[in-house]
Amino acid sequence: MSEQQQRTERTGRHDERTERRVVIAGAGMAGVQTAVALREQGFAGPVTLIGAEPHQPYDRPPLSKAVLLGKAEESAFDIDFDGLGIALRLGCEVTGVRAGAHELDTSAGPVPYDVLVLATGAEPVALPGTDGVPGVHLLRTLDDAARLRPVLEAGHTVVVVGAGWIGAEFATAARAAGCAVTVVEAADRPLAGSLPAEVTAPMADWYEQSGARLLTGARVARIEPGAVVLADGRTLPADAVVVGIGARPATGWLAGSGIALGPEGAVTADAALRTSQPDVYAVGDCASFPSARYGSRLVVHHWDNALQGPRTAAAHIAAQGAAEVPPYDPVPYFWSEQFDRFVQYAGHHADADTLLWRGDPADPAWSVCWLRDGVLAAVLAVGRPRDLAQGRRLIEAGARLDAERAGDPSVPLKSAVAS
Numbered sequence: 001m002s003e004q005q006q007r008t009e010r011t012g013r014h015d016e017r018t019e020r021r022v023v024i025a026g027a028g029m030a031g032v033q034t035a036v037a038l039r040e041q042g043f044a045g046p047v048t049l050i051g052a053e054p055h056q057p058y059d060r061p062p063l064s065k066a067v068l069l070g071k072a073e074e075s076a077f078d079i080d081f082d083g084l085g086i087a088l089r090l091g092c093e094v095t096g097v098r099a100g101a102h103e104l105d106t107s108a109g110p111v112p113y114d115v116l117v118l119a120t121g122a123e124p125v126a127l128p129g130t131d132g133v134p135g136v137h138l139l140r141t142l143d144d145a146a147r148l149r150p151v152l153e154a155g156h157t158v159v160v161v162g163a164g165w166i167g168a169e170f171a172t173a174a175r176a177a178g179c180a181v182t183v184v185e186a187a188d189r190p191l192a193g194s195l196p197a198e199v200t201a202p203m204a205d206w207y208e209q210s211g212a213r214l215l216t217g218a219r220v221a222r223i224e225p226g227a228v229v230l231a232d233g234r235t236l237p238a239d240a241v242v243v244g245i246g247a248r249p250a251t252g253w254l255a256g257s258g259i260a261l262g263p264e265g266a267v268t269a270d271a272a273l274r275t276s277q278p279d280v281y282a283v284g285d286c287a288s289f290p291s292a293r294y295g296s297r298l299v300v301h302h303w304d305n306a307l308q309g310p311r312t313a314a315a316h317i318a319a320q321g322a323a324e325v326p327p328y329d330p331v332p333y334f335w336s337e338q339f340d341r342f343v344q345y346a347g348h349h350a351d352a353d354t355l356l357w358r359g360d361p362a363d364p365a366w367s368v369c370w371l372r373d374g375v376l377a378a379v380l381a382v383g384r385p386r387d388l389a390q391g392r393r394l395i396e397a398g399a400r401l402d403a404e405r406a407g408d409p410s411v412p413l414k415s416a417v418a419s
């Protein structure tokens with residue numbers, strides 16, 4: 001840590017002659033990447049990263065995969081925070097912000113800032129009435145994963161509520177551990193909020209193939225000791241219940257701050273990831289941003305967005321308006337590992353887009369493309385990483401595809417560009 005950083009940390013006061021103090025609220029992927037990107041982009045001033053969790057900052061995707069199965073103990077980021085002069089304040093909750101005064105309230109007292117970056121991520125939605133009920137689990141944090149590991153190790157009977165991305169990954173791990181798994185989903189199919197019915201139809205079969213039971217159109221009425229009772233009266237035995245019914249931006253602490261929030265509480269950011277208040281930025285799962293590419297505001301709860309967005313925010317903070325920074329307008333990307341398949345998605349599709357199959361969904365590997373007026377808008381690849389990599393580049397380039405060639409899985413996607 002530089003002398004100036006130590007002095008600022010000690011006194012809490014900012015010396016006008018030195019650089020601005022950047023304080024980052026939230027020490028997950030987006031917060032950590034903001035701090036690292038600031039240094040990469042030559043920002044030399046004090047950077048403080050505040051995180052509510054007591055653990056060294058860590059990566060979340062392994063929590064529903066290797067960490068859950070005990071194949072990895074933890075997933076801490078391999079970053080030398082000291083060496084980079086990034087001050088970590090862990091186990092410290094940010095409780096409010098007074099934007100006019102440029103001051104944060106935290107569980108350890110007020111923290112002044114010159115530039116604030118909001119990176120508090122998202123929190124899982126709980127099943128109503130189950131808060132603190134023994135045997136009911138969420139899966140968001142390292143502590144959640146640590147509590148679930150013994151459930152898998154014991155081969156317990158598990159009911160998973162929600163057949164979304166997290167539910168599918170948890171079911172995969174639980175089956176691999178030998179648990180009896182039933183997944184209950186209120187909608188008529190898995191991933192109903194993300195993908196159209198004709199695409200999720202083959203994915204629903206994956207549950208049964210893995211030995212898990214999938215009950216769709218199934219609403220949970222209540223949870224009793226050792227059982228989940230459905231609205232239609234069916235009772236499912238359950239040593240443990242894992243709830244994966246979505247996540248909401250963790251922004252409740254911003255109430256009354258004057259920082260504008262949009263639907264579902266996401267911080268409303270602009271294409272520079274600036275919020276409605278001066279000197280306050282927002283990155284990662286907690287923020288929404290305008291996408292000129294897709295003509296709508298996006299909230300992206302995926303890892304790649306927590307990697308890319310911070311680079312834009314850091315570039316603006318470091319440049320202070322002295323250099324042109326391109327707007328943040330990514331082609332969103334995510335992956336999921338479920339039921340022995342590698343599922344990847346890039347882009348953003350709408351119901352009106354034309355859906356094009358590449359391959360037979362009964363086969364282990366297939367893809368789907370969405371075309372908007374002939375231009376590739378999104379691609380979903382199951383076991384076809386080349387389709388994903390090429391598709392992502394084609395989406396970035398706004399390429400128009402020849403539908404016949406794009407629908408032929410033996411033709412590389414990049415060779416399906418319309419002439």
Ligand SMILES: Cc1cc2nc3c(=O)[nH]c(=O)nc-3n(C[C@H](O)[C@H](O)[C@H](O)COP(=O)(O)OP(=O)(O)OC[C@H]3O[C@@H](n4cnc5c(N)ncnc54)[C@H](O)[C@@H]3O)c2cc1C
Nearest residue numbers: 026028029030052060061094120121284285301302303334
């Ligand atoms: C189990 C799991 C598996 C996933 N797998 C995948 C995957 O396979 N592929 C993919 O693309 N994405 C995956 N994701 C999503 C991805 O991990 C997230 O998009 C990413 O972590 C978002 O980073 P973030 O920093 O914005 O938010 P978070 O990772 O949520 O980090 C926010 C941090 O802020 C802290 N915080 C919150 N409120 C406060 C406060 N008031 N004061 C101080 N600190 C606070 C939190 O404790 C947290 O540590 C997965 C997520 C989970 C939970």
